[in-house]
Amino acid sequence: MSDAATSEQRARLARLPAVERVMSRQAAQALSDAYGRSQVVDAVRAALDVLRGEMLAGVEASNCADASESDGADATVEARIIDHASHSLEARARSRMRAVFNLTGTVLHTNLGRALLPDEAVRAVVDALTRPTNLEFDLATGARGDRDDLVDDLICELTGAEAATVVNNNAAAVLLTLSALASKKEVIVSRGELVEIGGAFRIPDIMTRAGVRLREVGTTNRTHAKDYEEAINPRTALLMKVHCSNYAISGFTKSVDIGELAQIAHRHALPVAFDLGSGTLVDLAQWGLPAEPTVRGTIDAGADLVTFSGDKLLGGPQAGLIVGREALIRKIRKHPLKRALRVGKLTLAALEPVLRLYRAPELLAQRLTTLRLLTRPAADMHAAALRMQPAFQLALGERYALTVEPMFSQIGSGALPVDQLPSYGLAVRVAGAKRGGRALVQLEQALRDLPRPVLGRIADDTLQLDLRCLEAADEAAFIAQCAELHL
Template structure:
């Protein structure tokens, strides 16, 4: 029966004469609509030949016994044509809608992980978004010197800000921290040896491996020490005429604890100076101001230990856009600026503006802690989180049925983004309890909500952590749960 129905599939030219398809051509374009018609026709042929044909969207019909109408009578030839035509039009509409829908969407993060790599890492401050909106609608002075009217450098707009906040002599910004490390190695150590502790040969998210990056840069890796212990003498004994630098790498979300040892940065800095070599520190996340309760060193502290070059991310603990910030001695930074690779790794105008605005917020750190979402989340007092959790729980109790049990419970949040993996942040979460099937269905529906909402599934509970919720997120979350459960 399925094969017999193939002849009732309307051809492209007939479908194009239908009013609904004509409207689609006006909304999109003829080429795209025709392409989608062909796709849907082919899919329909496949279904008919497989003898299982879903024509109503939710009713599966066995073609082997014929398509039947509501009165159980076998449909006529005209019925077949009408059904297949209506089905194709509907599928073409849905297919075009899916193909042209937004791919990158706002997501509500209720997981409690503040710097969530899968969700774009650091959310930008409202002030940053306002200035981005303004700068993106017109021209700007990205590479224009307004004093002379001549061509300028895009890096001068933020170099003074970075050096003021870090204590470094000079600074350069590229598109991410991996690029920053690559540029430094390529410029200062191509074809020469870079000494690195074996315990820092790490792989972080996205299969970013330090040895592979070093190989790609043209530098030669010289491993010293062991996985858990590296002594200063290991570096000293490895130095030779082929050595270009000493390198220290932040181990991101990897830690060795227990029987471990490594030299302090100031000791490595002295060794590097004594041998007229630069000491380069990959800081990873990059913290500009000391946060109470966190052991992560600030960029300023690292520079004060005698490090010659430090690199770090802009979209992690700093709370800005994706970028790789390089700070250090002027002679090295000037060499990096002249490198041909720098042009390939440079940031665009919007990222540069977002970083500049974020850095200006840091000039008043007390205000920055409230204005920069990452800092606000990391420093949120427990009593405030508990108050938010109680408010969410109370509202959910008003809209959810008795199928759900709602409680406010103690939990821990994560910093995320590979920053301070051992730190557990005390928090209060809203725990939704129900049958496993009910919770899984709700969790899935929330992911497909507009906007999508991400919760934490833990021990047969759905957890809502207010630490990572931004302004207005709570109300949207409550409304979504209410609509999806009623």
């Protein structure tokens, strides 16, 4: 670099405006009103650092080279600094948790928050967020109350259980149950039911953390009643059954149902616990969905305790519900871990109205969001795909071919993994090419970069956008942002 050039650069650097001068501009003051002065000052300083770096590197943006020649150029530089600061502040203020379009075809998607709450639950959560509540206050006596009292009567009404308690998820429900009832003792479980769920969470691991000794019986594919009978000994605390909702074994199989297992346990004066996992309060088969064991049916069959999730088939907030015999629930509630695993007011506020919806099962498919999505007619999704196709094809351009095609959705979150639901959606392929390759990956990324990210799935050189979870209210929003797709 010549001495003349170095001197010129130094002169330009010297002409860069001071932070206070930039802050005196009306646009900067408007930013201060929105974000606070301290954040804006930091953003302006960062923008000045970027501009200095560009000058030293010889990368001159338009008008920067002439910044020393006129007040107009100075104003342009200041405007550029404020613009840079504005974008930086906007990005920093944007929530890390963002609404997305779930077009993956998975209704209860663990990574996307599982069940969507019905309007009744949303309103209840807003009330709990903005007003004091009787979370642990007994309005009848004026004394301190128990937060479980807000929902346990309703849970018992719907499940037929004697008592109930709520913790923050089903894994916590299993951990608390084992810790309270079987610490330093043995729990008998069929080898074929030692499942692993998402995040490498395994039943044997949670037993270890609960201080329980696992006693496996049977084989991977076949377990008989005699296997449980022969394993019972003076150190046995309880028998446990786990519903294998996230995988299926077919062929030469045998398992002991909860009714028979309860009879074995009760002959030996032992309780039996059933981890239902996803859990449902109603028979899904009445809506043409695959049948799942219900909580009430499990209690009626003889289970002393049942644990299940709140944010899966139940359609509520993340929670773990424990229901069963009153004496056992009382012991679980008194365990020190209960306080560590208890739920807050927002969970209880959302859970209660969801549970109340089950009092009118004939209206459930219209009012419970999860069930509405699971039972949505394929014809509705087909019509939506036809409405959306023209605008989306225009945004994709000639590089991609877009068609409306039948697809298959799934329930998700470990529930009924081998069962599929007929659906419709938009299928994107690279025009004139047999393989999608990098072009489909680039498109998938571009869709995730939209203001409201669009999430689909790539399979067989096709980007599939399943419309099961795109309801009519969101169609216009999807179409509107198609114009912002940059390929």
